[in-house]
Amino acid sequence: MRLKAQNYTLLRQGEDDPLPRPAERRRWNQRPIWQWIVPGLLALTVVLALIITRATRGEKDSNWDHNSNLPACPQYPALKALSSDREKLEDEVKHTINSDEFFEKSLKNMQGAVQIPTESFDDMGKVGNDTRWDIFKDFHKYLEKTFPLVYSKLEFTPINTYGILLEWKGKDSSLKPYLFMGHQDVVPVPKVTESRWKYPPYSAHYDGRFIWGRGATDCKNVLIGVLEAFETLLEKDFTPERTILAGFGFDEEISGYQGAQYIAQHLEETRGKDSIDLIIDEGGLGVKDMNGAIFALPGLGEKGYFDARITVETAGGHSSVPPDHTGIGILSQIVSAIEAAPYEPELTPVNPYYTTLQCSAEHSPKLDSWLRKTIQKALSSKKAAKEVADYLASKDIFQRYLMQTSQATDLVSGGVKINALPEKVYAVVNHRIAVESRVKDVQANLKSVIESKILTKFPMSLNAFGDVIGNTSTSAVGQIILEEFDEQPLEPSPVSPFDTDAYKIFTGTIKQVMGEDVIVAPSLMTGNTDTKFYWNLSKNIYRFAPVREGGRENAHTVDERIGMKEHIEGVRFYAQMIMNGERS
Structure with a gap:
């Protein structure tokens, strides 16, 4: 009885007598059934709404909390020179790279690189035991001849014979280095497909728009572009604020176990874990139109x-x-x-x-x-x-x-x-x-x-x-x-952050070179690059080939080609990234 009295008190707040009289009890018990059902249905509706809300919004899910504090599409401004002297240098570099003289030189650089068939095959033996690796000797001689300042002024360390590690020492040793990556090898051209090419696959034919040939887009354009940026800045007597590294493997197309894996191990042994501020490798979806807007789409994972x-x-x-x-x-x-x-x-x-x-x-x-x-x-x-x-x-x-x-x-x-x-x-x-x-x-x-x-x-x-x-x-x-099977299993990569200073410099440089209207949107790669060996060295790993839509075609297949206009813009991007390395 006491329990009923307390409950009724809640229903009849404000009355002097909290307990119902006998006649009132009879009237309460004789109320129509709908007066019982409607409140019950309302209460049930509230409970269900809370359950649904919890299921769709409040439920704990680590996949849903990722980067939850960031805007839906974080954008950072295009970078600008920090001083008048730096602005003058940047203008000089831009003018040099955009000149007709540089275009002709870059065209020859690219053609010479593509004409050397640095093919890697799935059944390759170890370096030193398989003579098919010998073609990389020719490629190295070509690079040394083509980029004399790079090989005379920077520290070159051969890794496992054909791996290339270049170090350009910076002024401030407290700043972690930037690392630019690429690979020297290309996928083989099957004999049965050679007749289907518009131009022979290792002719590096230039038709006034594209260089045609195996490796033109995957990824000798990246390797040559990085070295051209180095050589151009060295010609200007530029010294970077932070150390700049370049690491080029030679077996990425067959998973990188003799090339990039050895380079990454060397860097970890000599510099330590988390010792690199920013890594840029090939990959991503480039720069393209998406429903009326221009997007740069680097692969963050x-x-x-x-x-x-x-x-x-x-x-x-x-x-x-x-x-x-x-x-x-x-x-x-x-x-x-x-x-x-x-x-x-x-x-x-x-x-x-x-x-x-x-x-x-x-x-x-x-x-x-x-x-x-x-x-x-x-x-x-x-x-x-x-x-x-x-x-x-x-x-x-x-x-x-x-x-x-x-x-x-x-x-x-x-x-x-x-x-x-x-x-x-x-x-x-x-x-x-x-x-x-x-x-x-x-x-x-x-x-x-x-x-x-x-x-x-x-x-x-x-x-x-x-x-x-x-x-x-x-x-x-x-x-x-x-x-x-044969290939070692690989977990999905860590997803690189898009709120760090390194990311802001990286995306600010994209906009500085390719246009302030470009939207930089993190994206994903369905394939794997040599960066799989570098996870311990940096959290800021960005896979991005600075090539606009239509500027590269047919990687890994017949009629592979790269647009020279797009290649030149890529050289500008790499040079500007190096100059922007003074920021931290």
Whole structure:
């Protein structure tokens, strides 16, 4: 009774007698049912609204808190000279690089570099044991001849024979160095494709607009551009405020284990971890129009990498009395099951592409209005972010794989004779791992697909990265083995920050050279660069080739080419970055 009295007091505040009289109790109990239901429904609505709000906004999620204190699309101003003397120097350098004389010299520099076929092959042996590396001797001689001041005035350290490390000592040793990266090697040109080239792949033909040839855009333009910037500033008797480094590997196209890996180890051993303020390497999406605005799109992160070999071992036998499902047949079903279960696109603030889209929503005048509003809603709504991801993934495969893990079966092997059932067959599935995921997630997914779709159909065992499950008895049809392939697994890279002084100098230089109207938007790389070995050396790693849309074409394929106008602008960018290194 006391409990009822207290509750009723809350309902009848302000009355002298808190307890209802008998007649009042009867009237209360006899109220219509709707007077009970309506308050209950209102209370339920409030509770549900709180639950939904918590699910969509208040829920703790490390992927959603990334860079949450920054604006949706942070922009920093174009840099300007800090003094009249510096302004004079910058004007001189700009005039020199934009001159006809420099253009002709740069054209010859690029042509000579492209004409040396520094190809790297997947089956290359170690340096010193494989004569195919010898072509790099010719390339080094060419660089020394072409850039005499660089090789006479800077400290050159050969790393593992053909790796190039250049050090340009600065005035202030307290400032961490900048490091410019690139690679000397190019992907091979298959003989069967040579006839399809408009101009021979190592002719470095100049048609008045483009230099045609393998490596013109990936990435001898970067390597030559950096060295041209060095040489030009040395001609002006310039000494940088901070030390400037250049590191050029020679096997990036085959993962960099003999080149960039050795350079990074040398730098870490001699300078220590976190010893470099800023690293700029090839990559990114360059400078392009996005729905009516010009964007520079440096890569602030890279997806991970994992190759999984799937082996099916069966008893084999004569093809005249085959089982209903051969090893090849079972393997084909595994591949089919994997392809039938693709990863879902996901868009979170951890992914730099999320910021790319926020920048587009803020600055692209021609962006579809529904898409603009939904991207902006994604700042606080996971549901909206998923809508954006699904919409973009359905429209464009390239955008799709900026937001999800890819899986591609690239190698298949099995069978040596037409009348013999192979005892062992395998396929290799390549994965490029989304930034929100990890190698272990891909491994778990492969295991789950095979366990649920294959082991339920075939009495086999599964050895999934050392974990054995399924039918291991003598009645088993055979076994399936999941294991790593040749390439060492690589987790998604750390995402470089876009609020540091280094980033502000980097993006301010882009605008200083390429135009104050350029929007710099962090983006993501689906492939991997040599920077994967440099994570310990700097948190500020930016993958960016300063080339405008239409200025480079067909990297890794027929008719690769680079526009000379765009190359010259890239030289200006590298020179200006060096001069801006006095800022901290």
